[in-house]
Amino acid sequence: MQWETVIGLEIHTQLATESKIFSGSSTAFGAAPNTQASLIDLGMPGVLPVLNKGAVRMAVRFGKAIGAQVAERSVFARKNYFYPDLPKGYQISQYELPVVGEGVVEIVLEDGSTKTVGVTRAHLEEDAGKSLHEDFHGMTGIDLNRAGTPLLEIVSEPDMRSAREAVAYAKKIHQIVTYIGICDGSMQEGSFRMDANVSIRPKGQVEYGTRAELKNINSFRFLEKAINFEVERQIEVIEDGGRVIQETRLYDASKDETRSMRTKEEANDYRYFPDPDLLPLTIDADFIAEVVASMPELPDARRARFESDYRLSAYDADVLTSSRAQADYYEAVAEAGGDAKLAANWVMGELAAAINKAGLDITESPVDAGSLGQLVARIRDNTISGKIAKDVFAAIWNGEGGADEVIEAKGLRQITDTGAIEALVDEVLAANAEQAENYRSADPAKQPKMLGFFVGQIMKKSQGKANPQQVNELLRKKLG
Amino acid sequence: MHNKTLAELSAALRDGEVSSSELTRHMLQRIKTHNERLNSFVTVTEQLALDQARAADERIAAGQAGPLTGIPIAHKDIFCTRDVRTSCGSRMLENFIAPYDATVVDKLRHAGAVMLGKTNMDEFAMGSSNETSWFGPVRNPWDPETVPGGSSGGSAAAVAARLCAAATGTDTGGSIRQPAALTGITGLKPTYGRCSRWGMIAFASSLDQAGPMTRTAEDAALMLAGMAGFDERDSTSAQRPVDDYASGLNRPIAGVRIGVVREFMGDGLDEGVGASVESALEELKRLGAELVEVSLPNAGLSVPVYYVVAPAECSSNLARFDGVRYGHRCDDPKDLEDLYKRSRSEGFGPEVKRRIMIGTYALSAGYYDAYYLKAQKVRQLIADDFRRAFEQCDLIVGPTAPGTAFRLGEKADDPVSMYLSDIYTIAVNLAGLPGMSIPAAASGGMPVGFQLIGNYFDETRLLNVAHQLQLATDWHRQKPGGFE
Numbered sequence: 016m017q018w019e020t021v022i023g024l025e026i027h028t029q030l031a032t033e034s035k036i037f038s039g040s041s042t043a044f045g046a047a048p049n050t051q052a053s054l055i056d057l058g059m060p061g062v063l064p065v066l067n068k069g070a071v072r073m074a075v076r077f078g079k080a081i082g083a084q085v086a087e088r089s090v091f092a093r094k095n096y097f098y099p100d101l102p103k104g105y106q107i108s109q110y111e112l113p114v115v116g117e118g119v120v121e122i123v124l125e126d127g128s129t130k131t132v133g134v135t136r137a138h139l140e141e142d143a144g145k146s147l148h149e150d151f152h153g154m155t156g157i158d159l160n161r162a163g164t165p166l167l168e169i170v171s172e173p174d175m176r177s178a179r180e181a182v183a184y185a186k187k188i189h190q191i192v193t194y195i196g197i198c199d200g201s202m203q204e205g206s207f208r209m210d211a212n213v214s215i216r217p218k219g220q221v222e223y224g225t226r227a228e229l230k231n232i233n234s235f236r237f238l239e240k241a242i243n244f245e246v247e248r249q250i251e252v253i254e255d256g257g258r259v260i261q262e263t264r265l266y267d268a269s270k271d272e273t274r275s276m277r278t279k280e281e282a283n284d285y286r287y288f289p290d291p292d293l294l295p296l297t298i299d300a301d302f303i304a305e306v307v308a309s310m311p312e313l314p315d316a317r318r319a320r321f322e323s324d325y326r327l328s329a330y331d332a333d334v335l336t337s338s339r340a341q342a343d344y345y346e347a348v349a350e351a352g353g354d355a356k357l358a359a360n361w362v363m364g365e366l367a368a369a370i371n372k373a374g375l376d377i378t379e380s381p382v383d384a385g386s387l388g389q390l391v392a393r394i395r396d397n398t399i400s401g402k403i404a405k406d407v408f409a410a411i412w413n414g415e416g417g418a419d420e421v422i423e424a425k426g427l428r429q430i431t432d433t434g435a436i437e438a439l440v441d442e443v444l445a446a447n448a449e450q451a452e453n454y455r456s457a458d459p460a461k462q463p464k465m466l467g468f469f470v471g472q473i474m475k476k477s478q479g480k481a482n483p484q485q486v487n488e489l490l491r492k493k494l495g
Numbered sequence: 496m497h498n499k500t501l502a503e504l505s506a507a508l509r510d511g512e513v514s515s516s517e518l519t520r521h522m523l524q525r526i527k528t529h530n531e532r533l534n535s536f537v538t539v540t541e542q543l544a545l546d547q548a549r550a551a552d553e554r555i556a557a558g559q560a561g562p563l564t565g566i567p568i569a570h571k572d573i574f575c576t577r578d579v580r581t582s583c584g585s586r587m588l589e590n591f592i593a594p595y596d597a598t599v600v601d602k603l604r605h606a607g608a609v610m611l612g613k614t615n616m617d618e619f620a621m622g623s624s625n626e627t628s629w630f631g632p633v634r635n636p637w638d639p640e641t642v643p644g645g646s647s648g649g650s651a652a653a654v655a656a657r658l659c660a661a662a663t664g665t666d667t668g669g670s671i672r673q674p675a676a677l678t679g680i681t682g683l684k685p686t687y688g689r690c691s692r693w694g695m696i697a698f699a700s701s702l703d704q705a706g707p708m709t710r711t712a713e714d715a716a717l718m719l720a721g722m723a724g725f726d727e728r729d730s731t732s733a734q735r736p737v738d739d740y741a742s743g744l745n746r747p748i749a750g751v752r753i754g755v756v757r758e759f760m761g762d763g764l765d766e767g768v769g770a771s772v773e774s775a776l777e778e779l780k781r782l783g784a785e786l787v788e789v790s791l792p793n794a795g796l797s798v799p800v801y802y803v804v805a806p807a808e809c810s811s812n813l814a815r816f817d818g819v820r821y822g823h824r825c826d827d828p829k830d831l832e833d834l835y836k837r838s839r840s841e842g843f844g845p846e847v848k849r850r851i852m853i854g855t856y857a858l859s860a861g862y863y864d865a866y867y868l869k870a871q872k873v874r875q876l877i878a879d880d881f882r883r884a885f886e887q888c889d890l891i892v893g894p895t896a897p898g899t900a901f902r903l904g905e906k907a908d909d910p911v912s913m914y915l916s917d918i919y920t921i922a923v924n925l926a927g928l929p930g931m932s933i934p935a936a937a938s939g940g941m942p943v944g945f946q947l948i949g950n951y952f953d954e955t956r957l958l959n960v961a962h963q964l965q966l967a968t969d970w971h972r973q974k975p976g977g978f979e
Contacts, residue, residue, distance in 0.1 A: 054594065054595055057820060058815045058820070059575075059593075059594065059595070059821070060575065060581070060583070060588065060591070060593070060696045060697075060815070060816075060821075061574075061575045061593075061597060061692075061693065061694040061695055061696045061697065062693070062694075063692060063693055063728060063729050063730065063731075064730070065727065065728060065729075065730055066730065093811050095810075095811050095814060095858070097814065097817060097835055099817075099819050099831065102815060102819075102820065103814065103815045104811070104813075104814020104815050104817060105811050105814055155831075157819065157820075284859055284860045286810075286811070286855065286858035286859060286860075286863075287858075288807060288811070288858055288863070288867060291699075291700035291701035291731075291808055292697075292700050292730065292731065293730050293731075294730055294731065
């Protein structure tokens with residue numbers, strides 16, 4: 016039997032607001048437990064939520080980034096369930112009327128073709144706190160710092176057909192939310208969390224199979240592994256004559272497997288109803304226009320602009336716009352360096368290799384965009400050769416100063432004075448008179464290769480600083 | 496001194512006839528004398544009251560007093576009061592010290608009112624007789640064998656027995672008006688959104704509203720002015736200025752069109768109460784008001800609608816009382832589920848549990864449309880009835896409760912009969928309108944409530960008509976015996 020995989024994703028993005036969605040508490044990560052929990056976050060008797068307009072602005076920005084309808088009127092609802100890190104006994108979320116309606120994103124598949132994935136909806140909600148099971152013997156610690164942090168839950172259509180497609184979609188959403196500045200994208204800190212709904216069906220069948228929801232996936236690599244494991248598991252169940260049951264499964268990265276958390280029968284009845292403490296959220300055209308006017312350039316638009324304005328290949332433009340930080344860095348280098356192509360080569364070549372090796376993010380690079388731009392400019396104006404530039408780059412990386420500083424300090428400026436180069440040429444030819452004679456009598460087809468010997472000798476004598484082009488020209492003239 | 500109204504006391508304080516400290520000590524003494532019998536206060540904040548009274552006296556001496564400065568009042572124990580126990584009439588919060596003040600408490604404190612203590616109430620405001628309180632029932636000062644009504648029964652009894660000049664209450668389905676009616680005082684439930692709900696422990700958020708409980712309409716005007724106003728911490732509070740209620744009191748009411756609700760004057764209404772309401776109508780006519788008959792055809796559905804909507808909201812609002820962060824926690828929980836089950840089973844009384852179960856059921860998958868959604872639709876129909884009625888009149892009147900105070904225990908085991916005691920008040924909460932109960936002529940020696948219902952944010956007219964009626968009658972001046 017040929018099986019087809021069907022995947023839909025629910026992505027929780029933590030919005031990068033300064034304060035929580037319904038209280039004035041800070042959302043900063045890593046504070047001591049319960050130091051960022053106000054009366055509201057603690058769910059004290061008598062407290063009331065007040066919506067943070069900044070969170071709404073970010074939700075609208077996402078909606079407009081994926082071409083979705085932004086609802087004129089949306090409603091906050093209570094999702095009721097008991098858990099110690101859920102202080103009120105309900106989570107304020109959106110249910111029937113979400114703030115962002117249907118939209119689409121385009122993903123690029125491995126074969127270079129593109130695919131459109133539908134986004135069903137995106138809604139605002141508050142995060143829960145954290146239960147801490149370590150360090151408490153026979154007890155559970157509750158940290159409510161995270162309780163009330165704004166989340167935008169982005170729900171896709173079941174449009175993905177493989178783990179790879181799911182990863183491409185998740186990466187695309189990650190790219191969009193970080194580009195438009197509504198989420199820091201950090202997976203370690205839980206700012207970007209993914210749940211996958213996975214089912215299989217015989218190829219050609221229209222109806223969907225029964226799905227399992229995979230939770231606890233905190234990297235793109237684990238997303239791919241979890242889906243692949245789950246697909247294999249479901250195929251095995253069905254081919255062994257069994258039936259897939261609707262359930263929530265937890266992905267265990269250490270064992271690379273999914274295991275059942277709860278079945279549909281055990282699932283909560285959340286008893287959603289409109290939250291009477293909050294008025295329906297109304298968003299007018301002016302508000303949307305204001306958000307659109309302040310919208311940063313989106314990744315797809317920026318990639319297209321890189322291709323046309325900087326004359327970069329599609330591949331280069333894609334790599335350089337993969338993150339907003341990368342694209343910002345590149346543009347700064349290109350502008351300071353005055354050569355877009357050369358800038359691209361350096362950002363994707365020497366710089367990328369160095370930061371990968373050091374395990375750093377581009378925002379943490381010891382060589383800032385200004386310094387690298389200066390280096391590119393010095394290559395372009397022939398102050399240094401491309402080869403010497405690598406040494407200069409290493410020196411900047413090691414904190415020895417900016418490009419010009421290093422070039423001056425180390426005396427790496429290229430020798431372009433014709434008289435000085437001619438003296439070097441004469442010296443080398445005089446010392447190698449025999450080889451010079453051989454050259455002159457040699458077959459013209461072999462001459463270019465033989466010329467390399469003299470060039471090498473001269474570059475060595477100049478410690479690499481002689482302008483190679485001038486050296487070549489003078490040699491040919493003198494040996495001609 | 497305690498027989499003076501709030502307005503009279505206010506004048507006496509300003510004229511130096513009495514100091515707030517003297518007045519406060521006097522009221523505290525009265526509470527000591529009478530509270531054991533009434534059980535209207537669950538907490539008396541003696542030291543705090545004396546400190547506030549001293550501060551009020553300084554303010555009066557400095558010529559910076561407002562109408563409420565130095566006036567001893569009581570708060571229903573549903574309002575959070577910083578550093579003072581806030582029990583909500585429940586074992587669940589028997590030892591809960593609130594870490595903050597409710598907006599209403601804060602506003603009255605800033606106006607200079609002196610808090611004597613916190614008053615008894617039905618548990619989490621669920622009840623119409625004050626018998627569901629963990630701290631025991633409140634007695635009606637008019638007859639200790641009868642109930643004072645509920646849920647603001649402690650505030651009502653305290654005002655009626657003149658243990659305080661005024662008190663705060665809350666009204667979700669009649670919890671200010673019905674006890675006001677049964678104890679012969681004046682109670683006003685403002686338009687939904689007029690007073691902030693911040694710090695008022697929620698029962699049914701879309702219906703709950705704070706209001707004053709006083710002896711006269713004039714006093715209610717002064718109290719409401721100190722309680723009302725927009726609060727950015729409550730998204731449902733109204734962003735509009737507070738009217739000058741006191742200055743509207745003396746307008747003549749000749750020509751005011753008063754709608755009498757046909758459906759409220761028929762079956763189910765006690766004869767004596769009906770007669771008292773008729774005499775109040777006669778008095779209004781004598782004052783030049785024009786009586787018109789209006790109809791609220793869907794009002795009869797208000798009790799069933801209310802008993803879906805209010806429990807649904809309460810089932811969610813009371814989920815936070817889980818024994819995890821504050822409130823009652825059972826001894827030695829085995830595991831999380833045991834902690835939840837026993838803490839809540841022990842912490843809540845039977846009426847609260849009943850409503851949590853009704854509400855949980857009404858919101859459950861498969862029942863939501865048939866109950867909650869349907870109830871919301873009917874709720875809209877009820878509001879539409881009022882809208883149409885207000886096209887024909889400026890004010891609607893009728894009885895507050897179907898009878899006078901009933902005997903303790905009489906309806907305690909019959910929830911439906913108990914729920915029907917709010918049959919005339921509930922529709923007003925469902926529509927979000929302001930409603931008021933003032934004393935009409937007593938029936939069989941027991942107080943009768945006359946209800947006035949205004950259009951949205953028209954508290955000024957309610958208070959005006961009530962005040963004019965009180966100027967012309969002495970029903971509100973009757974006092975229960977034994978509290979001289």
